[in-house]
Amino acid sequence: MACTVLSCAKEKEINQEFGNLPTELISALESINKGQVFEINPSQPNTLVGKSGTILLIPENSIVDQNGNGISKNVFIEIKENFTKSDFIASNLQTMHNDKILESLGMVFLSANDENGNELKIANGKSIRLQIPQKGNKADAKIFLGIREENGLINWDKIEEPSKSLTPYPIKFISKNRFWTECSNYYGITTDTLKYTDYNYYGNITDFENTLLATKEFSDRFSTTCWKDVLNIYINNLDKNLWEIDELTVQYFIKDSTESVNYHLNNIPPGLYGGPRTEMQKEAHESILKDAKEHGRWKIELYKKFASQKLTKIDTSRIIDTTKLKELNNVLITYDAINFGWINVDFFYEDPKASPTKLAVKTSTKSNLTSLILEERNVILSGIEKSTNEYWFTKNEDGYNKLPKGEKAIIISIGFDNSGLTFGEKVIVIGENEEEFVEVQPISEIELKEKLKKYGS
Structure with missing residues (x-):
């Protein structure tokens, strides 16, 4: 090891x-x-x-x-x-x-x-x-x-x-669609404009080998919009860090979203034959306006999130x-x-429900591995043996840890003695008891495997 x-x-x-x-x-x-x-x-x-x-x-x-x-x-x-x-x-x-x-x-x-x-x-x-x-x-x-x-x-x-x-991939590998999508293969970059009339950029895809277009990170960005204008922002700024181009894209989406919302605000469809609008027409217009605002906000926030990663340039080594x-x-x-x-x-781990909580576990026989699993999160704490067959989930001498009171959790206890493998489990509600008891029983290796299968997510 x-x-x-x-x-x-x-x-x-x-x-x-x-x-x-x-x-x-x-x-x-x-x-x-x-x-x-x-x-x-x-x-x-x-x-x-x-x-x-x-x-x-x-x-x-x-x-x-x-x-x-x-x-x-x-x-x-x-x-x-x-x-x-x-x-x-x-x-x-x-x-x-x-x-x-x-x-x-x-x-x-x-x-x-x-x-x-x-x-x-x-x-x-x-x-x-x-x-x-x-x-x-x-x-x-x-x-x-x-x-x-x-x-x-x-x-x-x-x-x-x-x-x-960033890690560069062969450009034709990373830009080829692997599942059905409305995005164009190879980012819509082509010289065959007769075959691909709805193209995004005139040129050879292989010209972008070992550029940021040849990275998984750019591929993820392109797949969220597939927009010609967005692709061109990145192509025209290949000398910059990826996060800098992400910020330029945020500015583009702010401008695009503002224009889209203003268009719908200033272009209200008239009623039939110039008459007053029906309630259905008003509701339809409000729905279109709401969608424009939400879609614009989603794109802006997404690319702000991309920019916050502060990704730089490719490492050709x-x-x-x-x-x-x-x-x-x-x-x-x-x-x-x-x-x-x-x-x-x-x-x-941050949770407003979490507060100092005391929790000790006693097992019927010695446990080599005692774990506390928070059911709704990818959180697992290991028990520290404080006395014979007693385990705490903190080093704090007072036994307190910040845990989400009222949340369901599972205690798992696994051991090995002269008789073979042992196993115990118990579902608890955090904060209900300061001490929990887990009955540990002999178990076969096959049975242990089956028991742990349900924790496969």
Whole structure:
């Protein structure tokens, strides 16, 4: 398993992937969410794609041994993706930054080993680009780097900004529609104006290779409007940062929306034969005016959100092998990793309902893994053993944590003893009781897998 940022002496005592869990329990959990291992030649660029869509761009000669020496033989890269609550449980994860609760948008574990199982690292001055799929754009999402503490629980202690530079794709790959859409193929850029009469720009699409038009980020923007005028704003400003062009597009939509609304305000359709307008005509006009305002506001806010990402220019040193990509429909958040280990896309949990709440859990037998899951969010907290078979979800000595009172949550308890695997679960209402009791029963590996399936979202 890979070292991250801490003293190696301490880390080697702790399994960075699973924490301080018994080997037998780790074996059972791996059957639920096992990482993928890829064998690569480190002397050439590599593109790896995880089963859930995580993309890893590994530059040539970027992986070395612990002494900084290059590797001449093939190496083995592990990518372990964790996007569901079931994954979080099976990897013994929680969403905590020191004493603050996070909501996760996906956690990924990376490691590299040589053929003898020796841990490898990323070479000094190099980085590996990680692109993590997202369900949407979350403006306040950040990268958190995790480390297992002495108790084996993970703490996402280091905060990083997502990478701002863009990864270029082959232009014909990224601009080709992958599903039905009213947007034109290749952004409507063509020289065949007889065949494509409704074109957006006269020219060769390949002239835009290695420009920001050849990025997933621009493709996402174009697919929201497909407008000729918007495309031309980007084409005419290719020397600028992407966020600067986004801001120009915001100004365009403000002007366009103002003109559209004013047109409908100043051009009220008359009644039939010049007579008074009917109630139906008035309602229809009000509906058109409302739609114009709402549509304009939506476009303005969307491109303001794009601009707030502060994305810059393409990084042509990043090479992607598109033959490894089956589809590319998700939003991607990018991070340039300089260490292997745990990487998480998170934002801070904020809820006006949350207030200091005391919650302790007692189990009928020892639990190696106790988790509190907030049912309506991607939030999971790990229990810290405070006394025999008693677990708290905070380091605070008074036992209080900011939790949403009145919200449903689930307590999961998993262990391993001389008799084998054990499991218990309980649905609670936060704030109803300061102490909850969970009955733990023997369970088979197959049954445990079935139990955790329902937490697959």
